[in-house]
Amino acid sequence: MSTHHVKVNVNGAVKEADVEARLLLVHLIREDLNLTGTHIGCDTTSCGACTVLLNGRAVKSCTVFAVQADGGEVMTVEGLTSNGKLHPIQEGFHEMHGLQCGFCTPGMMLSAVALLKQNPKPTEEEIRWGISGNLCRCTGYVNIVKAVQYAAEKMSG
Amino acid sequence: MIPAAFDYAVPKTLNEAVALLGQNPEAKVLAGGHSLIPAMKFRLASPALLVDLNRLNGLAYIREDGGWLKIGAMTREADLDGSDLIRKKYPLLADTAKTIADPLVRNMATVGGNLAHADPANDHPATMLAYGAQVVATGPKGERVIPIGEFFAGTFETSLAHDEILTEIRLPAHKAGAGGAYVKVERKVGDFATAAVAAQVTLDASGKCASAGLGLTNVGPTAIRAAQAEAALKGQPLDDANIKKAAQLAAAAAEPADDLRGPAEYKRGLIKTLTVRALRKAVERAKA
Known part of the structure; x- marks a missing residue:
């Protein structure tokens, strides 16, 4: 069993920790760094509640080891606000009622941010495609799509 | 769920990675990890050492070279999906990459991993x-080329030696008159195929079938090549009657089992229908 010293830039600040190789990235984020906005849902690579950006790509942090993020950049939901101002995607979820229980919301927002970076003006179909790795049990997705459309408009406007 | 404890190594070169595998019979290669890590969390796999290939340079590329399309084994599914070259000239591969799991998984999952895991439910x-592809295995004595027909030895088993790493996948380069399609039925996004069919055809100058390739997903202990159906198409016009005949032969080649995704006979029926659809789409694309 090996332990490793990792340095990860999380939401703009370098964090260091000694981790067992088997520590999952989501546990580093939640338990070592106390960033509990990243949720654990299914824990089986299905639901997307644990989605974070790893080196700019949206990934399921329950299926990545913390050591794999060594030297890399992670963005969690806590990194979306800047100077106390909501990110357009957060504003979109607020304005368009894009959540009910909120459990899927952090992962949903990070998938949306990754999508909008790649495709700033997605069609409804492309939005649904982009969030197809994130499950929501409350909304039926309609208002989530509207929230992403709101953010797309705001970010390109 | 927490995997059993293991050692973790980041080799700086491919040779070092091969040597690490050779030194440790309980070692496993970590590529995208999206089959291996879930298996480790369920304790279905408990490797003593993970050899992480993610920091090796030069294993992720997509390029045409000397009559082949060469794909580095660490190429992510998302990069296949986003490649203009693949979209324009290799529609069967583009279709396949698009249906694998979901966008988040595709950001990590690799083409080499999808093949080396040898899950009959995987799409590649x-x-x-x-396609009649080849894979390149790199071991202590260098590289060896394995025809894909000799690669899958059984469920989760390949002809790779323990100290060999799959490093490249080679597809015959696109030629005029070639086209393909992958048609999959899945219960929902992210699920494995209930059944799926890969079809690749090349038309000769008169519009007849110069060659046909047919692969079947998740209807047997390994992916299945429907060789009799391929042979029946060769030299024939790809009309409805011949396509239906080939579909019948493809369904006969399937060895499905009853499971949560449906009874065997339903899956055999699916293969027949999906073969017709895949061949029709492949012919349409070959003519375009």
């Missing part, structure tokens, strides 16, 4: 059978 094996 049938597609590579239809």
Whole structure:
């Protein structure tokens, strides 16, 4: 069993920790760094509640080891606000009622941010495609799509 | 769920990675990890050492070279999906990459991993059978080329030696008159195929079938090449009657089992229908 010293830039600040190789990235984020906005849902690579950006790509942090993020950049939901101002995607979820229980919301927002970076003006179909790795049990997705459309408009406007 | 404890190594070169595997019979290669890590969390796999290939340079590329399309084994599914070259000239591969799991998984999952895991439910094996691909294995004595037909030895088993790493996948380069399609039925996004069919055809100058490749997903212990169906198409016009005949032969080649995704006979019926659809789409694309 090996332990490793990792340095990860999380939401703009370098964090260091000694981790067992088997520590999952989501546990580093939640338990070592106390960033509990990243949720654990299914824990089986299905639901997307644990989605974070790893080196700019949206990934399921329950299926990545913390050591794999060594030297890399992670963005969690806590990194979306800047100077106390909501990110357009957060504003979109607020304005368009894009959540009910909120459990899927952090992962949903990070998938949306990754999508909008790649495709700033997605069609409804492309939005649904982009969030197809994130499950929501409350909304039926309609208002989530509207929230992403709101953010797309705001970010390109 | 927490995997059993293991050692973790980041080799700086491919040779070092091969040597690490050779030194440790309980070692496993970590590529995208999206089959291996879930298996480790369920304790279905408990490797003593993970050899992480993610920091090796030069294993992720997509390029045409000397009559082949060469794909580095660490190429992510998302990069296949986003490649203009693949979209324009390799529609069967583009279709396949698009249906694998979901966008988040595709950001990590690799083409090499999808093949080396040798899960009959994975999508690339049938597609590579239809293309007549080759894979390159790198071991202590250097590289060896394995025809894809000799690669899958059983469920989760390949002809790779323990100290060999799959490093490249080679597809015959696109030629005029070639086209393909992958048609999959899945219960929902992210699920494995209930059944799927990969079809690749090349038309000769008169519009007849110069060659056909057909691969079947998740209807047997490995992905299945429907060789009799391929042979029946060769030299024939790809009309409805011949396509239906081939579909019948493809369904006969399937060895499905009853499971949560449906009874065997339903899956055999699916293969027949999906073969018709895949061949029709492949012919349409070959003519375009």
